[in-house]
Amino acid sequence: MIKVHHLNDSRSQRVLWLLEELGLDYEVIRYERDAATRLAPPALLAIHPLGKSPVIEDGDIKVAETGAVVEYLLETYSAGRLRPLAGTEDARRFTYWLHYAEGSAMPPLLLKLVFSMLPQRAPGLVKPLVKGISAKALTSFVDPQLRAHVGFWESELGRSEWFAGDQFTAADIMMSFPVEAGADRAFAPAAQPRLKAFLEKIHARPAYQRALERGGAYSYA
Incomplete structure (x- = not known):
């Protein structure tokens, strides 16, 4: 097993x-x-x-x-x-999203988390300084990057129902965490209707719900 x-x-x-x-x-x-x-x-x-x-x-x-x-x-x-049939355009999109999910999508989301947490963890005397540096990093670099990624996701879901075509694939499973984390810290789902629909569809899948039961509490569901 x-x-x-x-x-x-x-x-x-x-x-x-x-x-x-x-x-x-x-x-x-x-x-x-x-x-x-x-x-x-x-x-x-x-x-x-x-x-x-x-x-x-x-x-x-x-x-x-x-x-x-x-x-x-x-x-x-x-x-x-x-997964799509090998050699097709959907298969190439599948490979892209499978690797993009960790390679490009997650770093700015992680930076958002780190810089958001830094001020509250800083020692009292330097807290104002750390807060200012963190705010500058977020507004000048991290947040613009995240807006670009979120806009890309929303646009790509306009090409097809799922990230790698019109059929649900493991690429959608891989992209679930960036989109869920993004909805938590980078965008309002109501402002991104395709991403909102994506989240609603994956959360409604019986296999997704069974996985939650097996895995326990999960903040992004």
Whole structure:
């Protein structure tokens, strides 16, 4: 049975969702973030040297990094499901979104989180200085980047119903976390009707809901 080392409120929720979409049996091994730092617990270091989640174990095979896990599961178990036919334009879009989700979409979202949290964590004497620097970084660099990405997502969903074409694929699973995190910290869903519809559709999928039951509390749902 596949084992999923799953951290709450993390990108590994997508792995549980994919497993549910594929109808595979799996075991969830849960880890909880530190309530103060929001960091993963040291116990994850015993699973992977970087102490990150998700990590899956499939017999003697261990795979880390969400995109790599998704590719492994699709290659091993999907029998062509949840991905477009190879060699098509949709397949090229699928590959793009599969890698874009982590490679381009997540860095500005992470910067938004970091700079938003810095002032409250700074020592009292330097708090005003840190607040000013953080605000400048957000307004001059991070927020414009996020507006560009959100506009791109909204526009691309105007080309087809899903990110890689008119059929739901694992690219939509990969893009779920950036869009959910973006709705939490980068855009108002009401102002982005296509992204709002995307979120409503994925949240209504039975496999998504089953994954939530298995994974536990998830702030972005």
